[in-house]
Amino acid sequence: MIQSPLLPHTAGYIAGRWTGAQSGKTLAVINPATGEKLADVPSMGAAETTQAVEAAAGAFADPPAIELRRAWLKAIGARMLEHKRELGRIITLEQGKPLAEGVTEAEYAAGFFAYFADQLHHLEAQVLPQMIRNCRWTVHHRPAGVAATITPWNFPLAMMAKKIAPALGAGCTIVTKPASQTPLSAIAFWTIAEAVGVPAGRMNLIIGSAGPVSDVLCSHPAVRIISFTGSTEVGSILMNKAAPHIKRLALELGGNAPFLVFDDASIDAAADGLLANKFRAAGQTCVCTNRVYVQQSIAATFTDAVAERVRKLKVGNGLEEGIHLGPLIDRDGWDKVHAHVTDAIERGARRIVGDDPPRPRPRSDWGAFYSPTVLANVTPDMRVCREETFGPVVAISTFTDEADAVRQANSTQYGLAAYLYTADRARAERVTAQLQFGHVGVNTGTGPTSEAPFGGFKQSGFGREGGIEGLLEFCEPQAVAMG
Numbered sequence: 001m002i003q004s005p006l007l008p009h010t011a012g013y014i015a016g017r018w019t020g021a022q023s024g025k026t027l028a029v030i031n032p033a034t035g036e037k038l039a040d041v042p043s044m045g046a047a048e049t050t051q052a053v054e055a056a057a058g059a060f061a062d063p064p065a066i067e068l069r070r071a072w073l074k075a076i077g078a079r080m081l082e083h084k085r086e087l088g089r090i091i092t093l094e095q096g097k098p099l100a101e102g103v104t105e106a107e108y109a110a111g112f113f114a115y116f117a118d119q120l121h122h123l124e125a126q127v128l129p130q131m132i133r134n135c136r137w138t139v140h141h142r143p144a145g146v147a148a149t150i151t152p153w154n155f156p157l158a159m160m161a162k163k164i165a166p167a168l169g170a171g172c173t174i175v176t177k178p179a180s181q182t183p184l185s186a187i188a189f190w191t192i193a194e195a196v197g198v199p200a201g202r203m204n205l206i207i208g209s210a211g212p213v214s215d216v217l218c219s220h221p222a223v224r225i226i227s228f229t230g231s232t233e234v235g236s237i238l239m240n241k242a243a244p245h246i247k248r249l250a251l252e253l254g255g256n257a258p259f260l261v262f263d264d265a266s267i268d269a270a271a272d273g274l275l276a277n278k279f280r281a282a283g284q285t286c287v288c289t290n291r292v293y294v295q296q297s298i299a300a301t302f303t304d305a306v307a308e309r310v311r312k313l314k315v316g317n318g319l320e321e322g323i324h325l326g327p328l329i330d331r332d333g334w335d336k337v338h339a340h341v342t343d344a345i346e347r348g349a350r351r352i353v354g355d356d357p358p359r360p361r362p363r364s365d366w367g368a369f370y371s372p373t374v375l376a377n378v379t380p381d382m383r384v385c386r387e388e389t390f391g392p393v394v395a396i397s398t399f400t401d402e403a404d405a406v407r408q409a410n411s412t413q414y415g416l417a418a419y420l421y422t423a424d425r426a427r428a429e430r431v432t433a434q435l436q437f438g439h440v441g442v443n444t445g446t447g448p449t450s451e452a453p454f455g456g457f458k459q460s461g462f463g464r465e466g467g468i469e470g471l472l473e474f475c476e477p478q479a480v481a482m483g
């Protein structure tokens with residue numbers, strides 16, 4: 001079982017109290033690398049969620065000044081940095097990613113608190129310069145109300161931080177549901193928030209089964225906004241559930257990121273950028289490259305450069321030294337990746353790197369290590385091109401010219417992240433303007449940052465996280481005409 005100074009409790013948090021499930025039911029949290037049980041956490045349902053929403057609605061009636069909200073954000077961010085190693089260790093234990101990535105995630109998550117603490121002046125009332133219809137007009141940014149957040153397991157701390165920091169900064173009160181596989185990062189975060197002195201009811205944590213919890217979050221009249229990160233399928237379910245109640249939604253959904261390499265690009269820089277991007281969290285992020293398109297004349301050279309690098313990657317328990325990739329989150333994840341690779345090979349792809357079989361199929365929901373794989377001769381009919389693989393597979397296709405590159409990159413219902421490598425700045429600008437993706441990396445594989453808005457086009461969702469846009473997501477603008 002896990003021991004941590006940040007986990008004195010392994011429970012939910014409602015109205016300022018650590019709380020178990022009324023039913024007494026628990027969920028086991030499993031280390032995906034070893035199968036060790038880390039903790040039993042409460043499995044809460046509709047009754048506890050209703051209590052949490054009511055606590056949040058009660059706290060909303062007592063609005064704190066901007067200065068106080070700024071102080072909370074700064075203090076939470078600072079304490080997260082103080083505890084980044086322990087937060088990183090908890091992330092690695094429950095999620096599986098290498099420890100260095102866990103610590104980086106803690107720093108990234110803390111960055112959202114520091115950033116939004118410095119942006120709250122954007123919420124101050126603005127008086128319009130001109131009198132209109134004999135009135136003085138003022139625009140306020142009121143907090144939207146109770147904000148519900150639902151987050152996935154691939155960045156158990158950061159995905160939550162992106163939502164909680166702006167929601168708390170805007171003056172919303174919060175009910176959070178983390179993924180059932182990774183609730184310990186959320187609990188550790190709550191320990192920090194409690195120590196900072198955020199008042200009872202302002203931040204509530206529910207751990208439990210998604211259906212009943214989200215039924216309440218989508219229908220309770222006090223919840224005004226639901227901010228969700230996860231699959232497009234679940235995003236659609238939430239839209240349907242929330243539709244009769246006209247709730248605001250911010251949805252960060254699946255991706256199918258293309259990575260374009262033009263013939264004038266530096267092959268080494270592109271291969272390094274691809275590796276850094278593709279293998280983060282063992283390929284289980286929504287901004288990880290899913291499809292690589294290389295200009296025909298350099299396809300063989302680029303594929304060799306990538307293969308050489310991928311052969312050196314070490315897979316194992318993320319707590320061990322020198323590990324580049326941990327396990328996939330569970331056997332379902334492993335099965336999906338393997339089905340994609342098998343489908344590609346049956347349809348004519350060539351496996352350049354990767355064991356066959358990659359390892360014996362994991363016996364249960366742990367130990368789902370998948371060998372890093374490189375596939376060449378990938379074509380658009382293959383599942384690796386059409387769907388998000390969410391695993392350590394580099395799928396390489398080719399393109400003929402700029403128009404073909406743009407056409408293939410955009411040939412998906414998703415529109416979250418895209419990357420391109422070229423030495424020609426004019427081409428980079430032309431291509432970027434045509435890419436239907438919310439985040440574009442030019443000569444870099446870097447993902448989002450707290451300072452810039454991040455979100456999807458098309459079926460990757462709507463709403464933005466980070467940047468001023470991410471703060472305004474949790475506000476209702478109110479125009480006041482003073483006669």
Ligand code: ADP
Pocket residue numbers: 150151152153154177178179180210211214229230231232234235237238
């Ligand atoms: P992933 O494929 O990343 O696990 P999911 O969309 O399945 O993405 O899960 C993301 C979050 O959504 C998790 O917190 C999960 O518990 C929650 N979730 C899963 N199914 C539902 C559902 N039917 N309604 C509401 N939330 C759900």
